Amino acid sequence: MKIGKELLAKMPENYRNHNVISTSAIGMLMKFRDVESAERIFRSIETKNIITYNAMIKGYVGNETFEKAIYTEFNLGYVGNEMFEKALDLFEQIHLGLTNVTYTLVLNACAKLCNDRAMKIGKELLAKMPENYRNDNTTSTSAIDMLIKFGDVESAERIFRSIETKNIITYNAMIKGN
Structure with missing residues (x-):
C-alpha cells in the first residue's frame, strides 16, 4: 500500500488524466480500502469511460458500499447517459x-x-x-x-x-x- 501511494504521489500531472493509469490507481486504492482517495481520482478524470465506471462500481462492491455502487451505476451510467x-x-x-x-x-x-x-x-x-x-x-x-x-x-x-x-x-x- 505504501509503495502504491508513493507512486501516485510522484506521478506526473500529465499522467493523471490517462484513463488506463487512473483506472488502475482506482482499483489499487479500492483494494487498499481507501475509497475516499479512489473517489478523488475518479472525480478528477475529465473523460470517463465504461471501464472507469466499472472500476468504481467493483471497488464499492468490494468495500461493501453497495448504495454507492448502485448510485454510480444508476446516476453516472444510466441517467448520465440518458438511458x-x-x-x-x-x-x-x-x-x-x-x-x-x-x-x-x-x-x-x-x-x-x-x-x-x-x-x-x-x-x-x-x-x-x-x-x-x-x-x-x-x-x-x-x-x-x-x-x-x-x-x-x-x-x-x-x-x-x-x-x-x-x-x-x-x-x-x-x-x-x-
Whole structure:
C-alpha cells in the first residue's frame, strides 16, 4: 500500500488524466480500502469511460458500499447517459433503503421518460417518500418537475406549498415544469 501511494504521489500531472493509469490507481486504492482517495481520482478524470465506471462500481462492491455502487451505476451510467428506461429497470431490481439522492434521481428519470411506466413508478415513489425528504429542495423540485410533466398540476402545487424554504429552481419548476 505504501509503495502504491508513493507512486501516485510522484506521478506526473500529465499522467493523471490517462484513463488506463487512473483506472488502475482506482482499483489499487479500492483494494487498499481507501475509497475516499479512489473517489478523488475518479472525480478528477475529465473523460470517463465504461471501464472507469466499472472500476468504481467493483471497488464499492468490494468495500461493501453497495448504495454507492448502485448510485454510480444508476446516476453516472444510466441517467448520465440518458438511458432512463434502464435506470428504472435497475431501480426496480434493487431493494435498498432509499435516500433523498435516490428519490431525486428516480423522479428525474421518470420526468424525462414521461410514459405510463414512469408515471406509475414516480407516483408510487412519491406515496412512499418520507416526510423529511419532502422538505429537501432538490428532491421536492424533482417531484414537482415530474408531476408537472405528467400533467398533475394539483399535486405539484401541493408539494410546492409544503416546501418551507423555496428557491429560484423550485419556483422555475413550478412555473415551467423545469
